[in-house]
Amino acid sequence: MNTPAMNTPTPASAATRKRRRLAPNALLGMLIVGLVVLAALIGTFWTPFDPLKINFAMRLKGPGGPYLLGTDEFGRDELSRLMLGASSSVWISLLTVSFSVIVGTAIGVLTGFVRGWTDRIIMAFNNALLAFPGLLLALGLLAVVGANKYGIILALGLAYTPSVTRIVRGTVLSLREKEFIESSRVLGNSELYTMFRHVLPNCVAPLTVLATSMFGWVILAESALSFLGLGVPPPAPTWGNMLASARPFMAQATYLSIFPGLCIALTLLGINLLGDAVRDRLDPRMRGAR
Amino acid sequence: MNTLLSVSGLSLTVGPGGREIVRDVSFEVGAGEMVGIVGESGSGKTQAARAVLGLTPPPLVRSSGSIMFEGVDLATADAATLRKLRGARIGMVFQEPMTSLNPSMPIGRQLDEGLALHRRDLTPGARKDRIIDMLARVGIADPQAALVAWPHEFSGGMRQRMMLASVMLLEPALLIADEPTTALDAVVQRDVLELMVALTRDHNTAVLMISHDLPMVARYTERMIVMQQGEVVEAGPTVDMLARPQHPYTRKLLASMPKRGLARAASSEAPLVSVKQLAIDYPGRQRLFSRTASKRALHGIDLIVHPREVVAVVGGSGSGKTTLGRTIAGLLKPSEGEILFRGRSIQKSNAGWRDYRLNCQMVFQDPYSSLDPRMSIGQLVGEGLRQIPDLSDADKRKRVDEVLEEVGLGSAYAPRYPHELSGGQRQRVAIARAIVRRPSFVIADEPVSALDVTVRAQVLALFAELQARHGFSCLFISHDLGVVEQVADRVVVMQQGRIVEEGLRDTIFDAPREAYTRQLLSAIPTLEPAGEGGVQLKWRFENGFA
Numbered sequence: 001m002n003t004p005a006m007n008t009p010t011p012a013s014a015a016t017r018k019r020r021r022l023a024p025n026a027l028l029g030m031l032i033v034g035l036v037v038l039a040a041l042i043g044t045f046w047t048p049f050d051p052l053k054i055n056f057a058m059r060l061k062g063p064g065g066p067y068l069l070g071t072d073e074f075g076r077d078e079l080s081r082l083m084l085g086a087s088s089s090v091w092i093s094l095l096t097v098s099f100s101v102i103v104g105t106a107i108g109v110l111t112g113f114v115r116g117w118t119d120r121i122i123m124a125f126n127n128a129l130l131a132f133p134g135l136l137l138a139l140g141l142l143a144v145v146g147a148n149k150y151g152i153i154l155a156l157g158l159a160y161t162p163s164v165t166r167i168v169r170g171t172v173l174s175l176r177e178k179e180f181i182e183s184s185r186v187l188g189n190s191e192l193y194t195m196f197r198h199v200l201p202n203c204v205a206p207l208t209v210l211a212t213s214m215f216g217w218v219i220l221a222e223s224a225l226s227f228l229g230l231g232v233p234p235p236a237p238t239w240g241n242m243l244a245s246a247r248p249f250m251a252q253a254t255y256l257s258i259f260p261g262l263c264i265a266l267t268l269l270g271i272n273l274l275g276d277a278v279r280d281r282l283d284p285r286m287r288g289a290r
Numbered sequence: 291m292n293t294l295l296s297v298s299g300l301s302l303t304v305g306p307g308g309r310e311i312v313r314d315v316s317f318e319v320g321a322g323e324m325v326g327i328v329g330e331s332g333s334g335k336t337q338a339a340r341a342v343l344g345l346t347p348p349p350l351v352r353s354s355g356s357i358m359f360e361g362v363d364l365a366t367a368d369a370a371t372l373r374k375l376r377g378a379r380i381g382m383v384f385q386e387p388m389t390s391l392n393p394s395m396p397i398g399r400q401l402d403e404g405l406a407l408h409r410r411d412l413t414p415g416a417r418k419d420r421i422i423d424m425l426a427r428v429g430i431a432d433p434q435a436a437l438v439a440w441p442h443e444f445s446g447g448m449r450q451r452m453m454l455a456s457v458m459l460l461e462p463a464l465l466i467a468d469e470p471t472t473a474l475d476a477v478v479q480r481d482v483l484e485l486m487v488a489l490t491r492d493h494n495t496a497v498l499m500i501s502h503d504l505p506m507v508a509r510y511t512e513r514m515i516v517m518q519q520g521e522v523v524e525a526g527p528t529v530d531m532l533a534r535p536q537h538p539y540t541r542k543l544l545a546s547m548p549k550r551g552l553a554r555a556a557s558s559e560a561p562l563v564s565v566k567q568l569a570i571d572y573p574g575r576q577r578l579f580s581r582t583a584s585k586r587a588l589h590g591i592d593l594i595v596h597p598r599e600v601v602a603v604v605g606g607s608g609s610g611k612t613t614l615g616r617t618i619a620g621l622l623k624p625s626e627g628e629i630l631f632r633g634r635s636i637q638k639s640n641a642g643w644r645d646y647r648l649n650c651q652m653v654f655q656d657p658y659s660s661l662d663p664r665m666s667i668g669q670l671v672g673e674g675l676r677q678i679p680d681l682s683d684a685d686k687r688k689r690v691d692e693v694l695e696e697v698g699l700g701s702a703y704a705p706r707y708p709h710e711l712s713g714g715q716r717q718r719v720a721i722a723r724a725i726v727r728r729p730s731f732v733i734a735d736e737p738v739s740a741l742d743v744t745v746r747a748q749v750l751a752l753f754a755e756l757q758a759r760h761g762f763s764c765l766f767i768s769h770d771l772g773v774v775e776q777v778a779d780r781v782v783v784m785q786q787g788r789i790v791e792e793g794l795r796d797t798i799f800d801a802p803r804e805a806y807t808r809q810l811l812s813a814i815p816t817l818e819p820a821g822e823g824g825v826q827l828k829w830r831f832e833n834g835f836a
Contacts, residue, residue, distance in 0.1 A: 182654070183654060185620075186619055186652045188648060189673070197673075285663055
């Protein structure tokens with residue numbers, strides 16, 4: 001809007017310069033993610049009980065008593081397993097998402113910016129990969145690389161890369177038509193500089209949204225793989241395989257499905273809130289907005 | 291004359307008790323009368339007119355006032371009453387013909403919608419006859435064929451005619467036209483407006499025309515209303531207001547109309563930039579094994595720009611003027627011909643390119659998309675200095691501050707971001723970015739067409755001042771002849787990818803040789819100063835249009 005008053009230049013007001021206070025949503029997100037990371041860290045070194053020790057005498061004890069969250073069908077402490085599972089679940093999803101985002105962004109920016117035959121060949125391949133459900137693709141890859149933690153990361157990472165590539169390429173294609181990209185060329189900036197300085201930062205918003213939702217997919221996909229016996233091999237716990245092994249006891253021991261499920265849901269909530277906050281923080285247009 | 295629409299004391303706020311967008315606005319429209327609402331963006335003119343139809347966007351609520359139309363208060367009428375009036379008694383034509391027709395519906399069905407809804411007494415056959423008659427009336431060559439054609443098959447001007455046809459089919463008593471021709475070419479604009487006047491005269495329809503285009507309002511309306519920041523500052527018969535504007539804002543608006551600048555002596559120095567037999571082909575669409583034929587956008591263009599000279603390129607949309615500018619800027623590769631800078635041929639591979647790239651800068655049309663939203667003003671302007679290696683960081687910062695000062699913003703703006711700035715301020719940043727390296731040649735592609743009248747005047751003045759101080763040459767691309775008349779030394783007229791006429795500004799404007807130039811010049815009237823701060827309407831060539 002162009003009110004005449006705004007056209008007479010005034011010095012930048014102090015209010016717009018001041019850093020905005022954190023929104024309550026962002027705080028909540030940071031709190032949840034912080035707790036999960038803390039649990040995962042502690043879980044790697046110390047747990048209340050040995051998470052792998054089988055004790056048939058204490059089978060399927062409900063929450064309360066010395067076992068705070070009860071025990072599973074082998075009498076292992078649920079809380080200890082959740083803490084250890086946090087470290088592998090968080091680690092797997094973090095690495096998987098980073099892998100797909102980095103590889104997918106690199107390919108997406110390249111194809112979107114170079115276009116021509118490079119774009120056509122890469123995108124044909126990419127679209128062919130997209131035609132498979134992510135899980136199916138991961139299954140196939142797992143058969144090749146072997147079912148262990150890093151195999152899962154590689155398989156899921158490669159399975160989700162095509163969707164990142166597509167989204168980044170689309171964003172780049174629309175950005176490159178913008179006048180500020182041409183304006184950078186007219187200044188004499190190299191294509192590479194333009195790509196890193198002007199194109200890439202403007203891809204951050206769609207990427208953050210994608211990456212945070214991918215976190216959810218990966219945790220779920222990992223549990224699905226565990227369910228099929230292709231995840232992290234037992235007895236090592238992950239939230240996914242705990243959920244999977246709790247299924248037969250749904251009626252007798254509901255808490256066995258509730259606690260890992262709650263962990264997954266809360267983590268996703270935290271990551272989504274944090275992701276939104278990060279996206280807003282990185283966008284100068286959102287700074288100083290109410 | 292009996293009053294058709296009477297708006298009194300209308301106020302609109304953002305939410306109950308919020309900021310006032312429209313404050314205590316009152317006006318009347320008589321039956322069959324043409325009234326113009328004039329104002330700059332943010333003046334509330336569009337919202338005030340939309341309130342008549344109850345079409346204000348959701349956060350806006352009416353806090354007071356009444357809108358009497360044919361004995362009904364539209365401000366308090368229920369939705370059913372409003373629906374009966376919309377279309378049938380009050381029609382509306384929107385600004386953007388490219389998006390105001392539904393792209394997935396044939397023209398015939400679209401025109402039939404209103405008739406089927408409001409004229410239950412007509413049989414489908416009778417409705418079809420009416421639609422065909424109306425399409426013929428608005429100048430569609432083959433109405434029968436147009437019934438089953440899709441909107442995308444027609445040009446912007448044709449679509450606006452169809453929009454007009456669909457509204458006038460219902461013979462409303464009032465037509466609200468929101469910037470009806472802003473998106474159109476000068477020549478097409480005149481055709482559509484003449485048609486609108488003729489059609490509304492036929493049916494004795496009153497017109498409420500919302501516009502920022504003063505000459506247009508001056509030409510077509512009987513009364514005009516000037517709005518500023520949500521308030522009516524002046525209203526009255528158009529003739530009187532033009533001759534004797536009372537309110538300072540009206541005077542300012544009228545004074546902002548572009549005026550012919552002083553003629554400067556023609557330069558005899560060696561040309562800075564010369565373009566020889568330049569041609570551009572747009573490649574055809576790629577098929578599986580072949581390409582469709584390529585399309586030639588520019589044909590054998592010869593053009594010379596002398597040092598310190600402003601050469602304007604004018605023409606309608608599709609004339610190739612923007613393509614020419616982008617090619618000279620080095621954004622498009624010429625298919626044929628060459629560009630010489632200081633007598634040396636410029637190609638991306640040769641040694642002259644670097645020198646040319648540093649010396650030739652560009653100001654783009656849309657200040658909203660030509661600045662990276664993620665960079666601060668200081669970074670944006672400073673980016674131009676990246677290519678100068680022997681300048682220390684402190685010197686760079688100093689230069690950025692200097693240039694920001696020069697464009698009237700000041701160094702306080704350096705840490706700000708583009709979204710915090712108005713359109714005019716953004717365009718100043720774009721200019722600062724272009725001149726920070728002290729280029730000898732600036733290409734400006736429609737640099738003021740996205741700006742309001744008063745802001746446009748300020749930016750043009752700034753541009754002239756900078757040009758006088760730094761002495762760069764300029765290729766000024768514009769469709770706005772008033773602006774061109776103010777800034778140009780020489781004028782090049784383009785049509786369909788060819789230069790049709792070229793000459794000194796005064797020669798082109800006073801004694802054009804070519805028919806197309808005459809047509810272009812006579813499409814839009816000008817407002818010439820006539821004492822007492824007033825203006826008078828003037829056509830450049832009374833018979834030029836024939």
